Amino acid sequence: MRDDPGQQEKLLRLAAQQAARQGKSVARYLRELHTEVSRQEHAALRGAESRQQKSRAKYVTLTRREIERFFAQITDERDRALFAAMYAFGLRASEVGLLLREHIDFHTRRIHIPRLKGGVAGEKPLTAEYLRLLRAYLHTRSDALPYLFPSRNARPVSRQRIDRLFRLYAEHAKLPPSKRHSHCLRHSVAAHLLEAGHALEEVQAHLGHKSIHSTVVYTKTAPARRRPLSVRLRPSRSTRTVIRVIKKSGPG
Secondary structure, three states: OOOOHHHHHHHHHHHHHHHHHOOOOHHHHHHHHHHHHHHHHHHHHHHHHHHHHHHHHHOOOOOHHHHHHHHHOOOOHHHHHHHHHHHHHOOOHHHHOOOEHHHEEOOOOEEEEOOOOOOOOEEEEOOHHHHHHHHHHHOOOOOOOOEOOEOOOOOEOOHHHHHHHHHHHHHHOOOOHHHOOOHHHHHHHHHHHHHHOOOHHHHHHHHOOOOOHHHHHHHHOOOOOOOOEEEEEEEOOOOOEEEEEEEOOOOO
């Protein structure tokens, strides 16, 4: 569709008025206007690219081999159980401090998982491997504190402490710098479950997402093949613990 001549004349008159106010010729005013518009468009494009890069970096995941290398560095019973819980149940660092001893039912082999950020809390089954890990850890405790993972000051372990510990073990495991933050464990189990074939809705429930739109982002890192699976903790022959995502051949 052709431009309206009347509209063009109106724009030229406005440009002439602005140029006169600024003491410039119309040609100079239009050149500077064009330059400024181009600069703003370029800045907007750079901003969009930066947001895309941050979005991709937000969902950094560990490979299964990196998960094994990470846990191979941990000899402390508490830290092993703590980070295993973060990976197995997709916990945020800020949610670990909410876990209490009373949340564990050794009889029914279930654990109550609290959630923050509007997440859906609920009960999760405990594998035999993780139960052994928990028992080994709890046998080292002589306190009566209600917290599942207390700090030295008799309070729940803090998010900051968890992040520092994760970076320490990640450095020892020689993980890439971009993967040295504890939230990688939550992202990783989501990607590994999808990669192994778990249904998107099941991963949504596992992470406590209220909306499935929060779960869909992980499909970009691991294509789902929709076969049931479970997350298992396997103690190695040494004191190290290896966590694996295990596929099942039949319906779960």
